[in-house]
Amino acid sequence: MTTAPLSRRGFLAGLGGLGVAGILGACATGSDDTSGTASSTLTLQSSLSDADPKAALTKVVEGYTKNKVTLNTIAIETFRAQLPTYLNSGNPPDVLTWYAGSVARDYASKGFLLDVSDLWTGSGPCAGFSPALKELSTADGKQIFVPTNYYWWGVFYRKSAFQEWGVQVPTTWDEFIQVCKTIKSKGVAPISMGTGSTPWVASGWFDYLDLRINGAEFHRDLLAGKHPFDGPEVKAVMDHYRQLVEYIDPKGRSYSWQDAVTPLNSKKAGMYLIGAFITSAVPADGVDDLDFFRVPIIDPSVPVAEEAPTDGYFASAKSKNVSGAKDLLAYLAAPQSQQQFIQLSKSSNLPTSQQVDTSTFSPLVQKGIKLLNDSKAITQFFNRDSSDELQTTADTALTKFLDRPGDVNKILTEWQANAKKVFGQ
Amino acid sequence: MTAATLTRPASEQTAETPANRKRRRWVFHAVMAPLTLLWVAPMIFVLVLAFRSFDDIAQNGTAAWPSSFTFQGFKTALGTGAMGRALWISIQVTVPAVLLSLLLASWAAYALSRYAVPGRRIILLTMLAGNLLPPQILLIPVSRVMESLGIYDTLVALVAIHVGFGLGFYTFVLHGFMRSIPSELTEAARIDGAGPVQIYARIIMPLCRPSLAALGALATTWIFNDLIWAITVLRTEAKLPVTAALLNLQGGYVSNWNVVAAASVVAAIPTAIVFFAFQRHFVSGLLMGSTK
Numbered sequence: 001m002t003t004a005p006l007s008r009r010g011f012l013a014g015l016g017g018l019g020v021a022g023i024l025g026a027c028a029t030g031s032d033d034t035s036g037t038a039s040s041t042l043t044l045q046s047s048l049s050d051a052d053p054k055a056a057l058t059k060v061v062e063g064y065t066k067n068k069v070t071l072n073t074i075a076i077e078t079f080r081a082q083l084p085t086y087l088n089s090g091n092p093p094d095v096l097t098w099y100a101g102s103v104a105r106d107y108a109s110k111g112f113l114l115d116v117s118d119l120w121t122g123s124g125p126c127a128g129f130s131p132a133l134k135e136l137s138t139a140d141g142k143q144i145f146v147p148t149n150y151y152w153w154g155v156f157y158r159k160s161a162f163q164e165w166g167v168q169v170p171t172t173w174d175e176f177i178q179v180c181k182t183i184k185s186k187g188v189a190p191i192s193m194g195t196g197s198t199p200w201v202a203s204g205w206f207d208y209l210d211l212r213i214n215g216a217e218f219h220r221d222l223l224a225g226k227h228p229f230d231g232p233e234v235k236a237v238m239d240h241y242r243q244l245v246e247y248i249d250p251k252g253r254s255y256s257w258q259d260a261v262t263p264l265n266s267k268k269a270g271m272y273l274i275g276a277f278i279t280s281a282v283p284a285d286g287v288d289d290l291d292f293f294r295v296p297i298i299d300p301s302v303p304v305a306e307e308a309p310t311d312g313y314f315a316s317a318k319s320k321n322v323s324g325a326k327d328l329l330a331y332l333a334a335p336q337s338q339q340q341f342i343q344l345s346k347s348s349n350l351p352t353s354q355q356v357d358t359s360t361f362s363p364l365v366q367k368g369i370k371l372l373n374d375s376k377a378i379t380q381f382f383n384r385d386s387s388d389e390l391q392t393t394a395d396t397a398l399t400k401f402l403d404r405p406g407d408v409n410k411i412l413t414e415w416q417a418n419a420k421k422v423f424g425q
Numbered sequence: 426m427t428a429a430t431l432t433r434p435a436s437e438q439t440a441e442t443p444a445n446r447k448r449r450r451w452v453f454h455a456v457m458a459p460l461t462l463l464w465v466a467p468m469i470f471v472l473v474l475a476f477r478s479f480d481d482i483a484q485n486g487t488a489a490w491p492s493s494f495t496f497q498g499f500k501t502a503l504g505t506g507a508m509g510r511a512l513w514i515s516i517q518v519t520v521p522a523v524l525l526s527l528l529l530a531s532w533a534a535y536a537l538s539r540y541a542v543p544g545r546r547i548i549l550l551t552m553l554a555g556n557l558l559p560p561q562i563l564l565i566p567v568s569r570v571m572e573s574l575g576i577y578d579t580l581v582a583l584v585a586i587h588v589g590f591g592l593g594f595y596t597f598v599l600h601g602f603m604r605s606i607p608s609e610l611t612e613a614a615r616i617d618g619a620g621p622v623q624i625y626a627r628i629i630m631p632l633c634r635p636s637l638a639a640l641g642a643l644a645t646t647w648i649f650n651d652l653i654w655a656i657t658v659l660r661t662e663a664k665l666p667v668t669a670a671l672l673n674l675q676g677g678y679v680s681n682w683n684v685v686a687a688a689s690v691v692a693a694i695p696t697a698i699v700f701f702a703f704q705r706h707f708v709s710g711l712l713m714g715s716t717k
Binding site: 043045049051054055070071072073074075077078082085086089090091093259261262265266281282283284285286 | 479480483484485486487501505565568572577578656657660661662663669672673674675681684
C-alpha cells in the first residue's frame with residue numbers, strides 16, 4: 001500500500017513529461033528551420049505592409065546576393081508598438097525600416113542603434129546625400145540612420161473638378177478661403193480630412209499653418225518643448241485653423257485618411273492636404289487627373305517651409321552580424337536600389353540619392369521635387385519631429401478643437417498641460 | 426384595480442385560442458426578423474466587399490452598392506497575402522495547444538475532484554483568479570520570459586502561452602463536471618481492482634466527453650482567433666498565424682478592403698466548421714454550470 005501512491009505519482013509524472021516533451025518536440029522540429037540558421041542569415045524587419053511597397057522591397061532584397069536575407073513584413077501599427085521590443089531583444093533583427101528625425105534619435109539615445117557613420121564618409125553610399133539629410137540622420141555626432149526616400153505634402157485636388165467649378169489654384173490665404181467659399185456654394189465639401197481612425201491627419205494643417213505663420217524654426221522649437229502650446233503664436237495658428245473648420249467635410253470625422261480620399265475621387269469634396277502617398281489610394285484612372293498645390297502663403301516674410309517626411313533604415317546595435325548589416329544598408333541606399341524600389345512600389349516618393357535619374361518619374365513627382373527644391377526649410381511631420389507621445393496630445397487637442405472650435409483657449413491650455421507631462425518624462 | 430389585475434390572467438388563459446397564438450407568433454417573427462437581419466448584416470457586408478474590385482471601392486466607397494464582381498480579392502489574399510500558409514501555421518498552433526491544455530486540465534481536474542489534495546480549493550481558486558487578469562498587462566513580462574527561455578519567435582512559445590493561459594479555466598470547468606460524476610462509479614471500479622490511471626482512462630474520461638467536446642470547441646475558437654499573443658511573441662513573417670497575417674494585409678497607407686474582406690472570410694472558415702461540428706456540445710457545454 002505504501003508504494004502505491006509513490007508509483008502512481010512517478011507514473012503520472014513520467015507520462016506527463018513524455019507527453020509534453022513529445023508534443024513540444026514535434027512543434028519545435030516543425031518550426032525551427034528558419035531560426036536555426038538565424039546567425040548567418042540577416043533579418044530585415046519591415047513595416048511596409050502595403051501591397052505595392054511590400055512587393056517592391058521583396059524584389060529589391062532578392063537582388064541582394066552577398067548574404068542570405070529574411071524579410072519580415074509586419075503591419076505598421078504592430079511594428080510601431082513592437083519596435084522597442086524588437087530592438088531590446090537578445091537576438092534583434094539586423095536591419096529595420098523606420099523614420100528619420102526625432103524618433104530615430106530617441107532610440108539612438110537608448111543605445112539601440114548601430115553607428116553607421118562609416119557609410120556617410122569617403123566613398124560610402126550615403127556620402128553624396130544632402131547635408132540636410134545627414135543632419136537629420138545624426139544623433140550625438142554619429143550617423144545612425146540611412147535615409148532612402150522621402151515624400152512631400154501638398155493640397156491635392158482633381159484638375160477636372162477645379163475646371164468644372166471654375167476655380168483657380170490659390171497662392172495666398174485669402175485666395176484659398178475664396179476658393180473654399182466657391183466650392184462650398186456648389187454644394188461640395190471644400191476640404192476632405194479623415195480624422196476618424198487616423199487623427200494624426202489633423203496635425204497636417206496644424207504643422208503647415210504654424211510653418212506659414214511662425215516659420216520652421218519656431219515649429220521645431222515648439223515640438224521640442226521650448227515654446228508653450230497656449231502662447232500667442234499657437235493661438236494665431238488656431239485662429240487660421242478656425243477659419244477652415246466650416247469648410248472641412250464633417251463626415252471626415254468618422255473616416256480614416258484612406259476613406260476620406262473617396263469623396264475627393266468622386267468630386268464630393270474639393271481638396272485634401274495629405275502626403276504624396278495619396279496616389280496609392282486613388283483608382284488607376286484617377287491618378288492622371290490628380291494634381292496638388294503648395295499650402296498657400298500667409299505671411300510672405302516667413303521663409304517657405306515644407307514637410308518632407310523621410311523614410312529609411314537603421315540597424316540594431318546588438319546585431320550579430322555588424323558587417324553584414326552595414327553591407328545590406330549600403331545596398332539598400334545605393335542609387336539603383338532606390339530607383340528600383342520607388343518605381344516598383346508605384347509610390348510618389350523621392351530618392352535621397354542625387355544619382356538617381358528622376359527624369360522618368362511622373363509629372364506629379366517632378367512637381368514634388370521642384371516644390372521641395374524651392375523650399376527654404378524642411379520639416380518631417382508632427383510625430384517625427386517630436387515623438388509618438390506628443391502626437392497623442394496633438395490628436396486629443398485637435399479632435400476636440402474640430403468638434404468645438406469655440407473652446408480653443410481651454411483646449412490649448414489642456415494641450416500645454418499634457419505636453420508638459422510628455423516632456424517631463 | 427386589484428380585482429381587475431387578478432382576474433385578467435384567468436380570462437387570458439381561457440382565451441388562448443389558436444388564432445391568438447398565431448398572432449403572437451406573427452409578432453415574434455415581425456420583431457425577430459429585423460433583429461436577425463441586423464445581426465447578419467456585417468457578415469453579408471464583408472462577403473459582398475470580398476467580391477468587389479479595388480477600383481470600385483476606391484471610387485464609390487465601401488458602403489456603396491456593388492458595381493463589380495471579381496475573385497481578385499481571394500486571389501490576392503491566398504497569393505501574396507499568403508493566407509494559405511498562415512492557416513497552416515494556425516492549425517499547427519491550435520491543434521497541439523488544444524490537445525495539450527485539455528489533457529493537462531483533465532489530469533488536474535481529476536486529481537482535484539477525486540483525491541484529497543491538500544489546499545485544492547486554493548489551487549482551484551488561484552487557477553481561476555489567474556484567468557481574471559487581463560492579458561494586456563502580462564504582454565511584456567511574458568515576452569521577456571520567452572526571450573530568456575530562448576523560445577521567443579517560435580511557435581512553441583505560442584503553444585506554451587495558450588496552454589498556460591487556458592489551463593485555469595478548463596480545469597475549473599472540468600473539475601465541476603467531474604465532481605458531478607457519482608463517486609459510487611469510481612468506488613465500484615476500485616473494488617474491481619482498477620488503479621487511478623485505469624479509473625481516469627476508462628471511467629472518468631469517457632463520461633467527460635460532452636464537456637471535453639464543448640471545451641475543445643471553445644478552446645479552438647479562442648486559440649485560433651488569438652491575435653495579441655501572436656504579435657507579441659512572433660516577429661518572423663513566415664511564422665505568423667492567420668489573425669496576424671490578416672492584420673498585415675492592412676497597410677499603413679492603403680487598405681485593399683476587398684483583399685482584407687476576402688482574407689477575413691477565409692480566416693473565418695475553420696472556426697465556423699469547428700463550431701458547426703460541435704454546435705450541439707457547445708450549447709450543452711455552456712449550460713453545464715447552470716444545471717449543477
